[in-house]
Amino acid sequence: QIQLVQSGPELKKPGESVKISCKASGYTFTDYAMHWVKQAPGKGLKWMGWINTYTGKPTYADDFKGRFVFSLEASASTANLQISNLKNEDTATYFCARRQLQNYFDYWGQGVMVTVSS
């Protein structure tokens, strides 16, 4: 069965970096784009961008340009999100989501809670 399994929760200090992973299984990884979505505590969903899992090309929403990097370990069917110079406002749950060929998100990871606190 298709699964997206994300790494575990993270507790970081402001200014540090974090890298979270999203391991896909049950399908051909390079056939479907991977998107990233942020959800701050008690808030709604915010689209961060996506990565072409065939070419590795990332695309970022405006609010996520600069400190955010999407990458792949295609041989391991894994997509990664790295956030540098963490700020308190980065405290959130980050989801990876597979984009169906029909442009909606059909499978989601379980989410990774990143807490930034001094």
Next chain:
Amino acid sequence: DIMLTQSPATLSVTPGESISLSCRASQSISTNLHWYQQKPNESPRVLIKYASQTISGIPSRFSGSGSGTDFTLNINRVEPEDFSVYYCQQSNSWPRTFGSGTKLEIK
């Protein structure tokens, strides 16, 4: 960017009632609109694609309608497990955007 406005923000209902949730786009998005349900501490799951198309495995009490700028998610006879937050999302243009959500709560 296309803004999606969902209303109401919160809807209090009794199980067994039938309800409609609204999602309005700031410009026409044809039928490029999808609905998701998110239960507490869970990931979202897709309910309806392209405004009105069904998703395999989703109960038939969920249906969608609309095109252009006005969209509706209908739940026919709300079940206890339906109390959660509902989001709309557009795939008409970049950046992809979500509505702010409607929380369905028990009256």
